[in-house]
Amino acid sequence: MLVSSLRTACLCVALLLPGQSQPQPPLQPIKSAGTPAFSGGETLSYEVEWRLIYAGSARMSFERHKAAGWESKLHLESAGLVSKLYKLEDNYRVELQDQFCATSSQFDAVEGSRKHQTNVTFDGAARKATYLERDVAKNQVIKTAETEIPPCVSDIIGALYKLRTIELEPGQSTQVPVSDGKKSVAAKVEAKEREDVTTKAGKFKTLRYEVFVFNGVLYKKNARLEIWMTDDNRKLPVQLRARMPFPIGAITFQLEKEERS
Numbered sequence: 637m638l639v640s641s642l643r644t645a646c647l648c649v650a651l652l653l654p655g656q657s658q659p660q661p662p663l664q665p666i667k668s669a670g671t672p673a674f675s676g677g678e679t680l681s682y683e684v685e686w687r688l689i690y691a692g693s694a695r696m697s698f699e700r701h702k703a704a705g706w707e708s709k710l711h712l713e714s715a716g717l718v719s720k721l722y723k724l725e726d727n728y729r730v731e732l733q734d735q736f737c738a739t740s741s742q743f744d745a746v747e748g749s750r751k752h753q754t755n756v757t758f759d760g761a762a763r764k765a766t767y768l769e770r771d772v773a774k775n776q777v778i779k780t781a782e783t784e785i786p787p788c789v790s791d792i793i794g795a796l797y798k799l800r801t802i803e804l805e806p807g808q809s810t811q812v813p814v815s816d817g818k819k820s821v822a823a824k825v826e827a828k829e830r831e832d833v834t835t836k837a838g839k840f841k842t843l844r845y846e847v848f849v850f851n852g853v854l855y856k857k858n859a860r861l862e863i864w865m866t867d868d869n870r871k872l873p874v875q876l877r878a879r880m881p882f883p884i885g886a887i888t889f890q891l892e893k894e895e896r897s
Contacts, residue, residue: 672797672800672801673869673870673871673872674698674797674800674870676896676897677697677698677699677700677896677897678697678698678894678895678896678897679695679696679697679698679894679895679897680695680696680697680872680873680891680893680894680895681693681694681695681891681892681893681894681895682694682695682696682876682889682890682891682892683835683836683889683890683892684712684887684888684889685887685888685889685890686718686885686886686887686888687885687886689716689717689718690715690716691714691715691716691717691718691887692712692713692714692715692716692718692719692724693712693713693715693892694710694711694712694713694889695710695711696708696709696710696711696793697709698797699897701731705731705732705733705734705739706731706732706733706736706797707729707730707731707732708729708730708732708793708794708797709727709728709729710726710727710728710729710793711725711726711727711728712724712725712726712727712728713725713726722747722748723746723747723748724746724747724748725746725747726743726744726745726746726747727743727744728741728742728743728744728793729741729742729743730742730791730793730794732790732791732794732797735788735798736790736794736795736797736798737758737760737787737788737789737790737794738756738758738789738790738791738794738815739757739758739760740755740756740757740758741754741755741756741758741791741817742754742755742756743755749773750771750773751771751772751773752769752770752771752772752778753769753770753772754767754768754769754770754817755767755768756768756791756815756816756817757817758785758789758791758815758817760785760786760787760788760789761787763784763785763786763787764782764783764784764785765782765783765784765785765789765815765817765820766780766781766782766817767779767780767781767782767783767816767817767818768780779818781817781818783815783817783818783819783820784820785813785815785820786813786820788813789813789814789815789820790812790813790814790815791814791815791816792814792816795812795814795823796873798812799812799825799845799865799871800865800870800871800873801871804825804827804843804845805827806827806828806829806830806843807826807827808826808827809824809825809826809827810824810825811823811824811825812825823847823848824847824848825845825846825847825848826845826846826848827843827844827845828843828844828845828846828862829843829844830842830843830844830867831843831844831864833864833874833875835874835875835890835891835892836890836891836892836893837874837891837892837893837894840864840866840872840874841866841867841868842864842865842866842867842874842875843864843865843866843867844862844863844864845862845863845864845865846860846861846862847861847862847863848861857880858880858881859878859879859880859881860878860879861876861877861878861879862876862877862879863875863876863877864876872891872894873891874890874891875888875889875890875891876888876889877889
């Protein structure tokens with residue numbers, strides 16, 4: 637249970653947004669933050685902590701891909717006690733076009749003896765996402781699905797990059813269309829408070845956001861998800877925390893290193 641929660645929380649970092657099924661108050665007007673500071677490419681490395689124990693690492697990269705798009709990759713690897721209990725090594729890749737609309741994604745999960753590959757194709761013109769999950773070791777199809785999507789929909793990583801281009805003040809919220817290939821939702825994120833956060837990468841002035849993604853929205857687990865992004869034009873995600881009930885508790889991702897292309 638710990639490892640699956642760790643993976644779910646990590647995918648929410650980069651993996652950030654889906655929505656809230658309950659009625660929400662009207663959204664506040666929002667404005668663009670201008671040209672993204674990460675548009676030239678970046679690699680962000682995170683340290684993962686579980687109950688003050690080093691649990692693993694995550695690395696997320698973003699770079700230009702082909703003429704009119706980007707490619708983002710996420711690598712998650714367990715370490716220490718968690719790795720002794722259950723070795724985990726996951727790789728996720730997504731291709732994005734203008735406005736961070738997803739076109740395809742591939743998720744290779746190596747968790748213990750299990751090896752799964754999940755491919756999603758996003759067809760904005762046909763307004764359809766196609767999902768295929770396979771057991772690589774057994775060469776078996778595990779699950780297929782199709783879902784309707786809007787003309788421009790982000791995957792979980794593309795949604796994070798899109799959020800980084802939006803200006804929100806405390807008390808304001810916004811929604812972003814997000815799909816994982818099995819479900820399509822209007823993701824809600826609410827800006828909370830300005831706070832100082834210190835990680836191995838330095839001390840940052842941040843704005844804390846709450847992301848409504850757990851509790852049966854996109855993920856069944858009962859939890860709260862918060863993300864701290866720098867309060868400047870970079871909107872650098874420096875900390876992520878998933879708070880889960882006992883016996884899991886809090887899982888925290890803290891920025892360790894930032895590299896620019």
